[in-house]
Amino acid sequence: MSLERGLKILSAFGGGRPVLGIADLARMVGVTKSTAHRYVATLVKLGYVEQDPDTRKYSLGPRVADLGFAAIESMDLTRVAAPLLQGLADETGFTVSMAVCESRDVVYVDRRRSARRNTLAMDLNLQVGSRLPAYCTAMGKAMLAYKDPQALRQILERSDLARRGPKTITNREELLAALARVRQAGIAVNDEELAPGLRSFAAPVRDRTGEVVAAVNVAIHLSAAPSSIESLAAQIEPHLRRTAREISYRMGHRSEK
Template identity: 50%
Template sequence: MRPSEGSTGTSQSLARGLAILSTFHSDRPLIGVSELSRGLELSRSTVHRYVATLAKLGYLQQDPDSKRYRLGPKVLDLGFSALNSMDLLEVSAPHLRRLSDETQRTVNVAILDGTDVVYIERCRAARPGQQQIDLNLHVGARLPAYCTAMGKAILAFLSEERLEEVIERIDFVPRGPNTLTDPKAFREELVKIRASGIAINDEELAYGLRSIAAPIYSQSGDVLAALNLAIHRTIVSMEELVERFAPAVIQTASDISLSMGHRLAPA
């Protein structure tokens, strides 16, 4: 290959190995060496070496029948080390539970990663409502930030500089009946959120899905994450959702920020 690639100072083998790992997905749990080699445009022997390494370390497991590979339990360790490294989790857990008990609703916490939000914690309603809205939203799930309340709640409080970076990379695609697809309108929405302290999502992600979210701050005053509460449209109107739940959501988010060491007045 050309030495003039943009990859100086990085390890090819490591990148390839990780590329192999991340090829495995919920919908493609079992993959063989040949299939991988075609996908990554590498020889079967090379792929086999990587796969053998991953298997030896427990990150992959070979299915005895089909000889193909699946993710091993070892990768769970990584994921949960990441989760537990965030003290945000420990701090927010009791607050989440309280909010969930009070409102009898499922509530979530997510962080921003690139242009996505990543769920890092959820507390389900003790007594599930009749309308379960579950877009496969487990912890670890990703959604585009621009069409979620949590995403907007975080973006609204980023520095102008960082916001610019993120917005440039957003692909504004319609996802629900009311998705904001115009960057200008989106910016205006963020201004409103910054003023009110609460972000709403009225079927911007999917039909029927309504949600409100508030930002969580770190000790240094930066936005760290967001807290949300989602309900199906058949249960409450948007006005009712805001009126009934917004104060509790804002209060809880603020409590969490406080527990994280945040002292009022974001810089």
């Protein structure tokens, strides 16, 4: 199912329109009734939309809370970023993802694999809508680093900071220091903090106001690239920074530099 169209259908239920029929959805999304019905049927099956058996009309289902409205609102972002994310995956040969931050979690809104035949992509069974704790992921740290200090402390106070990988930062003050380094460098690194063998690099994406609204990462497993973290950084970071800057530019952000 097309992410863009699926999100368009879900977002159509906002703005005082909690119940809609197929004809309404087709008109609002700009597709035929048969196409709208096909997408809605998939969303019903997944639990994101439910149908009233009497009126035959639709409303948002319980799983929308799992996906998060932040992901729904990222529709324009995903459309803008899609070709650039795919380009980054093809360029590096690794899996590339984009996520938004929702409270203590990151919510995946796009995930791309390299088109190379000998791809070095990895699979942690993640997909659009998957959630992970922000504190132990590169994308999470790339977004937490730019939060208002008070808001950041509140988020960390509600996070359990459980150990998930061999190098998870479980001390709040140490994590705050790490986030300060992310702000200074403009890049977040996850070196086996989420899971053994997993490394990733992430960069923030900004909107026209300069606010960090998402993050892009490149994920690498030691089995695919056993190089040192410094060597991987030299290989990945220039491409990652360029991609994040370009997505931000297309979202209206103009650097002061």
